Amino acid sequence: xxxxxxxKASTEIMxxxxxxxxxxxxxxxxxxxxxxxxxxxxxxxxxxWSDYLGNIPQHxxxxxxxxxxxxxxxxxxxxxxxxxxSISRELSTIKNFFKWLNSNHIIENTAITIIATPKKEKILxxxxxxxxxxxxxxxxxxxxxxxxxxxxxxxxxxxxxxCGLRISEALxxxxxxxxxxxxxxxxxxxxxxxxxxILPIVKDKIDAYTNACxxxxxxxxxxxxxxxxxxxxxRIVQRTLEKIRHSLGLPDNLTPHAxxxxxxxxxxxxxxxxRSIQELLGxxxxxxxxxxxxxxxEHLKKEYKKAKLLSDNN
Numbered sequence: 001x002x003x004x005x006x007x008k009a010s011t012e013i014m015x016x017x018x019x020x021x022x023x024x025x026x027x028x029x030x031x032x033x034x035x036x037x038x039x040x041x042x043x044x045x046x047x048x049w050s051d052y053l054g055n056i057p058q059h060x061x062x063x064x065x066x067x068x069x070x071x072x073x074x075x076x077x078x079x080x081x082x083x084x085x086s087i088s089r090e091l092s093t094i095k096n097f098f099k100w101l102n103s104n105h106i107i108e109n110t111a112i113t114i115i116a117t118p119k120k121e122k123i124l125x126x127x128x129x130x131x132x133x134x135x136x137x138x139x140x141x142x143x144x145x146x147x148x149x150x151x152x153x154x155x156x157x158x159x160x161x162x163c164g165l166r167i168s169e170a171l172x173x174x175x176x177x178x179x180x181x182x183x184x185x186x187x188x189x190x191x192x193x194x195x196x197x198i199l200p201i202v203k204d205k206i207d208a209y210t211n212a213c214x215x216x217x218x219x220x221x222x223x224x225x226x227x228x229x230x231x232x233x234x235r236i237v238q239r240t241l242e243k244i245r246h247s248l249g250l251p252d253n254l255t256p257h258a259x260x261x262x263x264x265x266x267x268x269x270x271x272x273x274x275r276s277i278q279e280l281l282g283x284x285x286x287x288x289x290x291x292x293x294x295x296x297x298e299h300l301k302k303e304y305k306k307a308k309l310l311s312d313n314n
Contacts, residue, residue: 008046008050008056009046009050009056009057010056010057010058010059012058012059013057013058013059013062016062016101016106017042017097020097020100020101021035021038021039023100024038024096028190029190029191030190031168031189031190033168034189037089037093038093038096041089041090041093041094042093042094042097044090045073045090045093045094048072048073048076049061049065049069049073052069052072052073059107062101062106062107062109063107063108063109064109065109065111066111067111067114067115069111070094070111070112070115071115073094074087074091074115074118077090084118084119087118088117088118091115091117091118092117094112095112095113095115098110098112099112126251126253126255126257126258126261127253127258127261127262127264127265127266128250128251128253128254128258128259128262130266132250133161133259133262133266135248136157136244136248136250136254137154137157137158137161139244139247139248140153140154140157140240140244141153141154143240143243143244143247144240145227146227147212148209148212148213148214149227151205151208151209151212151213152209152213152224152225152232153237153240154205154208154209155202155205155206155208155209155224156170156171156224156232156237157237157241157259158201158202158205158206159173159202159205159206160256160259160260160263161259161260161262161263162198162199162201162202162263163184163196163197163198163199163202163263163280164196164260164263164264164280164281165186165196165260166188166256166257166260167234167237167238167256167257168234169186169187169188170224171222171224171231171232171233171234171237172187173222173223173224174219174220174221174222174223175217175218175219175220175221175222175223176219176220177223178198178203178206178223181198182197182198183195183196183197183198184196184197184198186282188282189282189284190284192282192284194279194280194282196280206223210223213225215229234256237256238255238256241254241255241256260281263280264277264280264281267280274286
């Protein structure tokens with residue numbers, strides 16, 4: 001496995017790191033994006049540690065690293081005014097690496113287990129209201145160079161909102177994945193499989209796109225294509241939404257993921273229970289899905305304040 005490592009360490013430590021990255025890829029089925037994030041986080045720590053030690057870390061340093069060193073690292077990250085979420089993620093990466101070292105009897109050092117993970121800020125999922133979402137879908141064709149590309153963009157945005165998919169999941173779809181099925185089999189984070197119902201409007205938008213697309217589709221190959229016939233990049237979808245956002249004066253939270261959040265929030269508003277929404281989104285934990293309860297409560301508070309203001313003015 002060739003993973004770019006942007007820091008210096010002894011040959012022995014570098015081997016341990018590459019072995020660990022291979023393990024999380026092949027044994028834990030982590031995505032390429034997650035592995036890249038782990039590599040970056042570990043790079044940040046090792047760069048700090050090299051400066052802290054005053055030399056390139058050696059194998060014996062893994063054995064001798066102490067609580068004071070880890071706390072010094074967290075102190076430095078706090079001084080950089082990073083979010084608690086970023087620091088928690090970096091610490092989680094370091095803990096994962098040292099846990100693997102200990103589990104494989106490479107070292108015996110549990111100092112990292114004493115370090116408490118910073119409490120994350122409570123961040124509510126960002127979503128659009130129903131009218132904003134529907135208007136977005138209506139006008140999405142206007143921002144593409146070619147008609148077929150506009151129909152493609154509408155199809156993608158519709159499946160994000162209509163099925164609650166992540167952008168990576170939508171763009172990973174291949175020809176034949178949908179066909180005339182009423183359900184879609186999705187392989188999400190950690191290669192976890194879930195079944196998502198396909199609404200008729202989603203099928204209609206995809207059919208409109210495939211009928212207009214100038215490229216020949218082959219079973220098992222990419223469904224959503226770029227201008228040159230290659231699998232579409234997420235960045236193209238992000239840029240399209242940026243254009244729509246600026247044109248319509250929509251909030252800055254309009255991202256592909258905002259449509260997934262909108263899907264969940266609107267389902268909750270319609271009375272769908274959290275457990276069902278959890279299954280549709282593919283969340284491993286119900287507590288993750290529970291955030292949408294807070295979103296709905298905040299929405300109700302805003303509507304109450306509006307109604308009260310109108311009542312007071314009358």
